[in-house]
Amino acid sequence: xxxxxxxxxxxxxxxxxxxxxxxxxxxxxxxxxxxxxxxxxxxxxxxxxxxxxxxxxxxxxxxxxxxxxxxxxxxxxxxxxxxxxxxxxxxxxxxxxxxxxxxxxxxxxxxxxxxxxxxxxxxxxxxxxxxxxxxxxxxxxxxxxxxxxxxxxxxxxxxxxxxxxxxxxxxxxxxxxxxxxxxxxxxxxxxxxxxxxxxxxxxxxxxxxxxxxxxxxxxxxxxxxxxxxxxxxxxxxxxxxxxxxxxxxxxxxxxxxxxxxxxxxxxxxxxxxxxxxxxxxxxxxxxxxxxxxxxxxxxxxxxxxxxxxxxxxxxxxxxxxxxxxxxxxxxxxxxxxxxxxxxx
Ligand code: SF4
Numbered sequence: 001x002x003x004x005x006x007x008x009x010x011x012x013x014x015x016x017x018x019x020x021x022x023x024x025x026x027x028x029x030x031x032x033x034x035x036x037x038x039x040x041x042x043x044x045x046x047x048x049x050x051x052x053x054x055x056x057x058x059x060x061x062x063x064x065x066x067x068x069x070x071x072x073x074x075x076x077x078x079x080x081x082x083x084x085x086x087x088x089x090x091x092x093x094x095x096x097x098x099x100x101x102x103x104x105x106x107x108x109x110x111x112x113x114x115x116x117x118x119x120x121x122x123x124x125x126x127x128x129x130x131x132x133x134x135x136x137x138x139x140x141x142x143x144x145x146x147x148x149x150x151x152x153x154x155x156x157x158x159x160x161x162x163x164x165x166x167x168x169x170x171x172x173x174x175x176x177x178x179x180x181x182x183x184x185x186x187x188x189x190x191x192x193x194x195x196x197x198x199x200x201x202x203x204x205x206x207x208x209x210x211x212x213x214x215x216x217x218x219x220x221x222x223x224x225x226x227x228x229x230x231x232x233x234x235x236x237x238x239x240x241x242x243x244x245x246x247x248x249x250x251x252x253x254x255x256x257x258x259x260x261x262x263x264x265x266x267x268x269x270x271x272x273x274x275x276x277x278x279x280x281x282x283x284x285x286x287x288x289x290x291x292x293x294x295x296x297x298x299x300x301x302x303x304x305x306x307x308x309x310x311x312x313x314x315x316x317x318x319x320x321x322x323x324x325x326x327x328x329x330x331x332x333x334x335x336x337x338x339x340x341x342x343x344x
Contacts, residue, residue: 010039010065011136011143014173015180021064027057033182035061040183043147045069070094070140072148084145088113088137092130094161096141098149107153109141111171112162117196119217120229121261123295124161132167138174142184155190159215164193165201172205175212188212194259199236199244206248214248215257215288216241220267221275229266242279249284256283261290262303262311273311277318287315287322 013021018032034052038044045067047058073093074085080100087093094110113130115122138158146153156178158164164171175191178184188211195201196217205214220226226233233241245256258280262268280287289312292302303311308324315322 006134007066008064009134009136010061010067011139011177012134012173013065014176015182022057025057025060027054031057036180036182040180043143069144070137072144075148082149084141084148086137086141086144088133094133094137094141096145096160098145098153104154105151106155106157107142107145108157108160109138110160110162111138111158111164111167115162116166117163118231119196119219121219121263121292121298121300123298126297129162129166132170133162135170135173135177138171139177142178154186155192156186157192157194157215159192159194163196163198165195165198165205168201168204172208175209192257196230196232197236197241198232199240202244202248206251210252210254213254213257214252215259216245217261218258219261219263221272221279225267225272229263238279242283246283254284256285258285258287259290260287261292262308263292264301264303264307266300268303268307268311270310270314273314274318277315277320280320281318285321287320288325289322290325 015032015036018035019029022031023029031053035050038050044050047053047061047067050058053061068089070089071087072084073087076083082098084096084098085093086096092113094113096110097108099106099108110133112132114127115125116129117125119125142153142156145151158171158174171193175188175193178186179188179191188209192213192215193205194215194217202214205212217230218226219229220233220238223233223238226238248254249256260267260276276287289308291305291308292300294300294302312322312324
């Protein structure tokens with residue numbers, strides 16, 4: 001099925017759209033259940049091995065949809081973390097990171113090739129956005145890693161390369177596909193979408209998916225510091241962002257996570273901690289302090305451990321739920337802000 005020059009991949013298609021496809025082609029809509037069962041439950045991807053679909057319909061599906069996959073071309077491992085490099089059909093490359101926790105195995109997927117948001121501390125965003133990922137290129141990161149590792153992944157965070165709300169439709173179709181009870185059936189509450197603060201995206205998201213988690217890359221307690229490290233804040237001021245987040249919480253009744261990368265002498269002072277505590281007072285939220293991972297191309301330094309602990313204490317004393325993120329993947333450049341740093 002063509003969409004402009006792009007032939008839709010079978011992993012781009014939501015269950016409801018697949019039902020409609022079969023109806024439009026004079027077949028029964030329960031064929032969609034059968035096909036989803038093969039693809040997402042039995043993990044059989046070759047149409048020729050799907051016994052209950054007629055040969056005529058198989059030929060039609062082959063003509064209408066691409067059944068090919070992105071390619072996993074490299075895997076690196078460290079304690080409790082694995083990083084995968086994928087090559088897309090046009091030669092572009094993306095990365096995903098698998099993390100092993102006490103509570104499960106989480107996967108961080110990418111949503112774009114490069115990123116236009118330009119966060120100053122981010123290695124992933126140093127290369128400008130090349131293009132959005134198609135839905136299937138996000139779904140296949142999950143399918144290929146589960147198959148390679150013989151595991152069931154939960155939860156998923158859309159926090160790899162890219163700004164998810166800059167690729168809203170494809171990312172949300174990914175959510176629809178992986179949460180379908182006809183297929184992977186992942187609970188909405190096991191998915192987190194992380195944005196650097198794209199307000200129109202948050203507004204759409206609160207109306208479309210009120211059970212999926214939202215994380216905000218905040219990284220500063222005021223516009224002055226945020227402007228220095230996150231260009232997005234020039235378009236969407238902190239006051240407007242916070243008022244949108246309050247609307248989101250009122251509408252969804254969900255707790256929001258604030259990500260805060262600790263950058264030495266930039267956003268890690270005691271005054272910053274107090275300002276952050278004031279900013280977040282009374283908001284149903286949780287703060288994740290992330291020790292920064294230094295990279296050779298970016299001048300920012302990691303905050304000292306004692307500074308991170310002092311920052312943590314101030315938030316805690318002010319009644320803010322806070323944790324210091326356990327560090328994953330520094331040795332394989334899989335840590336936050338390091339994806340795609342050395343893929344080429
Ligand atoms: S932190 Fe996220 S939004 Fe910012 S440049 Fe990096 S990938 Fe893009």
